[in-house]
Every structure is written in C-alpha cells, then in structure tokens.
Amino acid sequence: MDSREIIARRVAKELNDGDIVNLGIGMPTKVSDFIPDDVEVILQSENGFVYMGPAPQEGQEDDNIVNAGGLPVTVKTGASFFDSAVSFGIIRGGHVDATVLGALQVDEKGNLASWMIPGKMVPGMGGAMDLVVGAKKVIIAMEHTAKGRPKILKECTLPLTAVNEVDLIVTEICVIEVTKEGLVLKEVAEGVTVEDVQEVTEAALIIPENVKTMDIGL
Amino acid sequence: MSKIVTLEKALENVKDGMTVMIPGFMGVGTPETLVDGLIEKGVKDLFVICSDTARPERGIGKLIVDNRVKKLIASHIGTNKVTGEKMNAGEIDVTLVPQGTLAEKIRAGGAGLGGVLTPTGIGTVVEEGKQRIEVDGKQFLLELPLKADVALIRGSKVDKAGNVWYEGATRNFNPMMATAADIVIVEAEEIVEIGEIDPNNVVTPGIFVDYIVKGEK
Numbered sequence: 001m002d003s004r005e006i007i008a009r010r011v012a013k014e015l016n017d018g019d020i021v022n023l024g025i026g027m028p029t030k031v032s033d034f035i036p037d038d039v040e041v042i043l044q045s046e047n048g049f050v051y052m053g054p055a056p057q058e059g060q061e062d063d064n065i066v067n068a069g070g071l072p073v074t075v076k077t078g079a080s081f082f083d084s085a086v087s088f089g090i091i092r093g094g095h096v097d098a099t100v101l102g103a104l105q106v107d108e109k110g111n112l113a114s115w116m117i118p119g120k121m122v123p124g125m126g127g128a129m130d131l132v133v134g135a136k137k138v139i140i141a142m143e144h145t146a147k148g149r150p151k152i153l154k155e156c157t158l159p160l161t162a163v164n165e166v167d168l169i170v171t172e173i174c175v176i177e178v179t180k181e182g183l184v185l186k187e188v189a190e191g192v193t194v195e196d197v198q199e200v201t202e203a204a205l206i207i208p209e210n211v212k213t214m215d216i217g218l
Numbered sequence: 219m220s221k222i223v224t225l226e227k228a229l230e231n232v233k234d235g236m237t238v239m240i241p242g243f244m245g246v247g248t249p250e251t252l253v254d255g256l257i258e259k260g261v262k263d264l265f266v267i268c269s270d271t272a273r274p275e276r277g278i279g280k281l282i283v284d285n286r287v288k289k290l291i292a293s294h295i296g297t298n299k300v301t302g303e304k305m306n307a308g309e310i311d312v313t314l315v316p317q318g319t320l321a322e323k324i325r326a327g328g329a330g331l332g333g334v335l336t337p338t339g340i341g342t343v344v345e346e347g348k349q350r351i352e353v354d355g356k357q358f359l360l361e362l363p364l365k366a367d368v369a370l371i372r373g374s375k376v377d378k379a380g381n382v383w384y385e386g387a388t389r390n391f392n393p394m395m396a397t398a399a400d401i402v403i404v405e406a407e408e409i410v411e412i413g414e415i416d417p418n419n420v421v422t423p424g425i426f427v428d429y430i431v432k433g434e435k
Contacts, residue, residue, distance in 0.1 A: 088318025123296025
C-alpha cells in the first residue's frame with residue numbers, strides 16, 4: 001500500500017456521520033474512497049455545492065458539475081448549488097465540520113504553509129486560507145517528509161496560509177495532534193517506532209505514555 | 219429597448235485599459251463567447267478581476283496567453299502556467315486574494331458597502347498594508363470593495379428582461395459580479411421569453427443586466 005492510501009485511510013476514520021466536510025485537491029480527495037458505508041459525510045465543494053458525489057462513469061460527465069480541481073463529479077440526493085459568496089460563507093461561518101488539506105510545512109504552533117514557494121511556485125491560495133480559518137477542524141494529510149527533509153518544523157519558513165489553525169496531522173507514519181503545549185504524537189504506523197518518527201520530524205514531539213498503533217481500517 | 223444585441227455591439231462597451239470582471243471556476247461559468255470576442259476585437263491593457271486564470275486554452279486563460287491583461291486580481295493562477303511566467307517577467311501585475319475574500323470584496327462593491335471584515339489572512343502576507351479591526355475580542359482584516367467598468371457574465375437561461383438562472387456549478391462568481399460593474403453583459407446559453415424562468419428561480423434579477431448576447435453551450 002502506498003503512503004497516500006495509508007494517509008487517506010487513516011484520515012477517513014476522523015470523519016463522523018453527518019459531518020460537513022471539505023476535501024482539498026489531490027490526496028485529500030482520495031479520503032472519500034475510504035469513508036465507511038455506515039458513515040454519511042456531506043461533502044462541500046467550494047466552487048458552489050454540497051452533497052458532492054463520486055466521479056461520474058465515463059460518458060456521463062456534466063460540464064456544469066465539476067469539483068474544486070475542475071474534474072467532473074456527481075451530486076447526491078439533497079444537493080444544492082450556490083454562489084461563491086454563500087460557499088465561503090459556509091466555510092468561514094463555521095458551518096464546515098472538517099477540512100482535509102495538503103501542506104508544504106506545518107509547525108509546532110499549528111501554523112500552516114501550503115500555498116507558495118517564493119521564486120519557484122506561486123499558484124495562489126485559492127480557497128485554502130478561508131478553509132483553514134473557517135473549518136471547525138483542520139486536518140493536514142501529507143507525506144511526512146519531502147525528499148527526505150522534514151515538513152513538520154519548529155517554525156514554518158515558507159509564507160503562511162494561516163496562523164495557529166491546524167488541529168491534526170496525518171502522515172504515512174504517524175498521527176500528531178496540535179495542542180497548546182505543542183505537538184503530541186498520538187499514533188505510529190505498524191512497524192514504526194516513536195524514535196523513527198522523531199528522527200524525521202524537526203519539531204520536538206510530546207510523547208504520551210500510550211502511543212497507539214495507527215488504525216487504517218484493514 | 220431590447221437588451222439582446224450582437225456580440226460586436228455588446229463589446230463596444232469594453233475599451234482598452236478598462237477594469238473587467240469575469241466569473242468562472244477553472245473555466246466553468248465563464249462566458250467563452252464574450253472572451254473570444256474580446257480577443258477578436260483586440261482590446262488590450264485590461265485589468266481583470268477573476269477567481270482563477272483557468273487553463274491556457276480555456277476561458278480567462280486565453281486572455282492571459284494573448285497578452286490582453288496588464289493587471290490581474292485572482293485567487294489562483296496555478297493551473298495556467300503562462301500567468302505565472304508573465305507575472306515573473308513583470309508583464310502582468312498580479313494580486314492574489316483568498317477566494318472567499320474576493321467573493322466578499324466584489325459583493326461589497328455591488329452592495330454599496332465600505333468593505334468587509336474577515337479573519338482570513340491574519341498573520342499572513344495577505345495582511346500587509348491592511349487595517350486590523352477588533353470586534354468582540356476577535357481580530358479581523360478590513361477588506362475594501364471591488365468594482366469594475368464592465369462585468370462579462372454567463373447565464374444558462376436568460377429571459378429577454380435579463381433575468382438569469384445558472385445551472386449547476388456555473389454560478390460561482392456570476393451573481394456578485396453582476397452587481398458590481400457599471401455595465402453588465404450576459405452571455406446566454408439559452409435566451410427564453412419573459413416568464414419562462416419562474417420569478418422564484420431567478421438568481422440575478424434582470425435590472426442588473428444591460429446587454430444579452432446569445433452564446434453557445
């Protein structure tokens with residue numbers, strides 16, 4: 001199983017029945033594949049609808065129904081469409097229970113950098129800044145390191161997306177909760193030790209007595 | 219007087235150097251016929267306000283590639299690498315704005331508000347040069363309204379009075395932009411008789427719309 005699937009499977013367990021959830025573009029979108037059948041999550045797409053469904057079958061695409069990545073999707077029973085002001089009102093107004101986003105860097109204060117690398121990549125923040133500020137729970141789903149270099153830092157060095165808003169970090173080797181005291185290592189993947197995680201994490205981790213094994217629902 | 223005009227007649231209202239709002243999310247909800255018309259007409263030095271610059275061959279992306287845009291406000295340019303190249307080369311002056319903030323700045327422009335207070339962007343580069351205001355112990359940024367000379371919008375169904383209904387996710391920035399420009403031109407996928415859109419289902423009231431141009435699906 002690749003890292004992305006491990007992460008998506010673990011994040012899916014964070015979502016509760018009835019939650020309104022916004023999944024970011026890329027890996028976070030994969031989370032929806034692993035939501036258990038008995039959990040109904042209402043997916044919001046920030047380009048203007050709720051009750052987003054899976055991708056349509058080939059030939060069934062509707063040009064007017066795409067997700068925030070511009071890819072064709074479907075809508076489920078109960079769906080509604082709205083404009084971008086309403087959509088971000090839903091987001092900023094605290095009506096989204098959880099958002100799952102990727103990251104370039106996260107630090108021990110829960111700061112997030114995810115939208116630009118000066119001089120290299122300046123795609124724009126899109127809806128990410130509003131999502132991180134507005135969603136009740138911010139879950140970062142990302143690979144633990146980038147080309148072997150830690151992404152979980154003492155302090156972000158890239159321009160921030162938001163200050164002190166991240167609640168949970170899920171990587172292929174661990175689950176970390178952001179608290180006022182710092183980063184608490186809650187779970188490690190099977191076969192991974194606490195020391196292994198600290199080795200590839202720049203920020204100091206708080207290690208509770210009982211660090212669980214990551215449950216990816218297999 | 220009929221609001222239905224030819225593409226050429228409608229685009230007489232768009233001149234070099236004007237501020238133009240163009241809706242769309244990755245091209246969905248963008249009036250492609252009006253954008254193509256702008257390119258055909260040869261308008262240049264535009265100040266474009268939009269959510270994203272789509273892809274090089276689609277929607278607003280075409281205006282970027284064809285060097286029609288001098289200044290740009292957008293929330294995302296990553297899917298059209300030409301925008302980034304021109305920004306880095308100093309050919310386009312780009313201001314990036316969080317998407318939700320952009321929607322509210324335009325809404326404020328159309329609604330006669332002096333701005334909006336949002337928590338989005340606090341402590342980031344977005345805050346630079348902006349006023350921080352505390353309300354009930356919570357920090358907000360003052361974001362000022364945006365207005366335009368012209369808004370080019372796209373309706374799925376438009377009646378002859380200019381009432382607009384949008385299908386699916388094409389709505390996005392259309393309703394706000396329709397309120398925030400001196401002149402509003404709507405590209406209609408389908409033009410219908412007045413009354414064919416139930417008044418309860420009108421999203422943009424026709425009073426905002428100056429010209430209707432028949433577009434393609």
